[in-house]
Structure formats: structure tokens, C-alpha cells
Amino acid sequence: MRVIPVEKSRVRAEAARLQAYFADQGAATVETDILLPAEVLLDLYGEEIRHRAYVTNDPMRGEMMLRPDFTVPVVQWHMESGADPARYTYAGEVFRKQDEMQERPLEYFQVGYEIFDGSNPPAADAEVFALFSDALAPLNLRAATGDIGVLMAAVRGLKTTEMRRNALLRHIWRPRRFRALMTRYSDKGTEIREENFARVRANITAQDAPAIGLRSDAEIHARVLALSTDAAEEPISSSEIELLNDILSLKETMPNVLSALRDIAVDMKAILPAVNQLRARADALDARGVDVQNLEFETSYGRTSMEYYDGFVFGFYAEGRPDLPPVATGGRYDALSSVLGQGRSIPAVGGVMRPEMMLSLQENAK
Numbered sequence: 001m002r003v004i005p006v007e008k009s010r011v012r013a014e015a016a017r018l019q020a021y022f023a024d025q026g027a028a029t030v031e032t033d034i035l036l037p038a039e040v041l042l043d044l045y046g047e048e049i050r051h052r053a054y055v056t057n058d059p060m061r062g063e064m065m066l067r068p069d070f071t072v073p074v075v076q077w078h079m080e081s082g083a084d085p086a087r088y089t090y091a092g093e094v095f096r097k098q099d100e101m102q103e104r105p106l107e108y109f110q111v112g113y114e115i116f117d118g119s120n121p122p123a124a125d126a127e128v129f130a131l132f133s134d135a136l137a138p139l140n141l142r143a144a145t146g147d148i149g150v151l152m153a154a155v156r157g158l159k160t161t162e163m164r165r166n167a168l169l170r171h172i173w174r175p176r177r178f179r180a181l182m183t184r185y186s187d188k189g190t191e192i193r194e195e196n197f198a199r200v201r202a203n204i205t206a207q208d209a210p211a212i213g214l215r216s217d218a219e220i221h222a223r224v225l226a227l228s229t230d231a232a233e234e235p236i237s238s239s240e241i242e243l244l245n246d247i248l249s250l251k252e253t254m255p256n257v258l259s260a261l262r263d264i265a266v267d268m269k270a271i272l273p274a275v276n277q278l279r280a281r282a283d284a285l286d287a288r289g290v291d292v293q294n295l296e297f298e299t300s301y302g303r304t305s306m307e308y309y310d311g312f313v314f315g316f317y318a319e320g321r322p323d324l325p326p327v328a329t330g331g332r333y334d335a336l337s338s339v340l341g342q343g344r345s346i347p348a349v350g351g352v353m354r355p356e357m358m359l360s361l362q363e364n365a366k
Contacts, residue, residue: 088112113128122280
């Protein structure tokens with residue numbers, strides 16, 4: 001079964017319908033530029049964004065990118081001029097490069113809904129998810145949820161150095177790298193740390209060793225000192241590594257995961273506030289009529305594709321179509337508003353839908 005192409009006029013009409021649905025919930029309609037300054041996106045995502053965004057140069061404004069998503073420009077607009085609390089909806093095209101093996105559009109429509117409100121984050125999470133769930137109900141999609149905040153809380157609570165905690169937090173969205181760091185900082189990684197330091201030091205002190213790369217001598221020696229300090233540090237305890245692994249492996253219904261996390265919190269008290277947030281969110285979802293008892297929850301969900309989310313995350317998928325991207329995704333991104341707010345911050349949560357995919361799935365169902 002293939003995805004049936006849909007005429008752009010029909011996609012626009014569907015996008016307008018969905019945007020009107022969100023406007024009826026009290027959201028103000030906003031528009032953003034299609035061409036965005038590359039500097040902001042590069043600061044947030046690093047050079048990796050170049051592999052999936054279209055980049056150009058303007059003689060007056062410098063390096064620019066075709067809009068890869070709406071979240072960043074909407075957050076920027078709100079932090080500069082928006083009122084608190086606020087709800088926004090938007091619709092328009094985004095542009096993404098695709099892998100050679102993926103037969104997916106290079107440009108497609110997104111319709112979104114964002115809430116900037118710190119008064120009751122669990123209730124705001126539930127509001128976004130419930131509105132998306134109701135709008136997508138006719139498609140009988142599979143809903144998946146998670147909470148990156150639980151894992152972040154666990155990392156911040158580790159009894160180890162700030163440098164190690166920061167490294168693990170930086171790579172939460174790169175599971176393989178995260179696992180490699182967990183191993184390096186554990187008992188199993190003691191020899192690895194010592195060998196890395198010895199190898200780097202040998203290269204630095206070797207006579208006639210050529211200078212390679214762009215790092216200055218000061219940067220190189222600072223890196224050597226960091227490796228030396230880290231090699232001398234005690235490993236993260238096996239019990240904490242085991243608790244982290246337990247958290248990473250949780251994949252069940254939301255109530256069952258919540259029960260397991262409460263047990264883990266007995267030995268890892270740092271996650272208790274995040275677990276309480278999860279419990280409050282589950283209650284808020286239930287109050288909005290969501291079938292929480294059967295709602296899928298995975299603590300690792302969203303770690304490979306939702307880089308700026310730092311709390312609740314969700315996605316809606318077509319059953320039996322693993323070849324398709326999610327029909328809708330969203331989550332909480334409190335830290336992003338702080339980064340873009342230049343000293344100001346406000347809790348924020350939102351999500352996007354793909355109207356073309358919704359129409360295509362409707363055609364396939366006929």
C-alpha cells in the first residue's frame with residue numbers, strides 16, 4: 001500500500017480546516033517568515049541541521065535557511081512580542097532534505113498549536129495531546145508518548161562530576177553516543193578513560209608531531225587536562241548505571257510505567273519531581289477523556305527525532321505503516337524558550353500535524 005499523492009489545493013483546504021479547529025480553541029493565528037537566519041538554527045542544532053535543511057546566502061542578511069519547522073520562529077516571535085499566557089496556531093510549508101532511500105516530499109504542510117503558559121504544565125500537556133487526539137480520531141492512529149524529562153532528571157541526579165552530567169545531557173538525543181558515555185563513565189570504562197588520556201598525551205608530547213586541526217595550543221592543553229581529570233575520577237556506581245538502564249528500558253502503558261518509576265524513585269530520589277509531573281499529567285489526560293489505561297508510554301521515546309523537547313513528548317502513527325513518518329508529533333520545550341528568550345523564559349508545549357498525510361490515509365482507507 002503506497003501513499004496516495006494529494007493535490008496541493010486540497011492540502012491547503014485541509015490545513016485551513018485544522019487551523020480553524022485550533023483557532024476555535026482560543027489560539028491566535030500567527031505567520032512566520034519562510035526564509036530564516038541560519039545562525040539561530042545552527043546555534044540550536046549544530047552543523048547537523050545543514051544535512052536536512054536548504055541553505056542559501058543573501059548579500060545583505062548572510063546565511064539563510066528555508067524554514068525547516070515552525071517551532072523556532074514561533075518561539076522567537078512570542079518571546080519578543082507575545083503576551084503570557086498565549087495560544088497560537090499556524091499553517092504553512094516546511095522544507096526538509098530527505099535520505100536517498102526515502103521517497104518522502106521535500107516540502108510539505110504543517111499545522112500547529114502551541115501553548116505558552118506556566119500556570120499548570122501538566123494541564124497544558126494534556127490539552128495539546130487531547131486536541132490532537134480528537135482531531136485525528138477518524139484515522140484510527142496509534143498514539144505513543146514519553147517524557148524526556150524523567151531521563152534528564154536521572155542524569156542530573158547522578159553522583160558524578162558536572163562535566164560528565166553535562167556530557168550525558170548533551171547526548172540524550174543520540175542514544176548510541178549516550179550509551180557509549182555511560183560505559184566510559186562506569187567501572188567498565190576505567191581502562192578506556194586511562195587509554196584515551198595516555199594516547200592523547202603521547203601524541204601531544206611526541207617530538208615532531210604535526211599540528212592537525214583548528215584548535216589552538218590552549219584549547220588542546222585544556223582538553224588534555226580535562227581527560228586527565230576525568231581519568232582520575234571515580235566511576236559512576238554500578239547501582240546508578242543499573243537504575244539508568246531500568247529507566248531507559250521502560251515501555252508499557254502509562255500507569256504501568258508510572259508504577260515502575262515510583263519504585264525506581266525510592267533509590268533515585270532525583271527523578272521524583274519528574275515522576276510527580278508525570279502522575280499529574282496522567283490525571284489531566286484522564287480528565288480530558290483520554291484512555292490513559294491503554295496509552296503507550298516509553299521513557300526513551302523521541303530521543304532520536306525531537307532534539308529540543310525536554311519533557312512530555314508524543315506522536316501519532318498509522319498502524320501497520322512503519323515506512324511512514326508520524327502523522328503528528330509534539331511535546332514540551334521549556335528550555336528552548338529560555339535559549340531564545342534572551343533572559344526571559346516561559347514553559348511551552350505544542351505540536352504539529354501533516355494534513356497531506358491525513359488526506360492520503362483517508363484515501364487509502366476507501
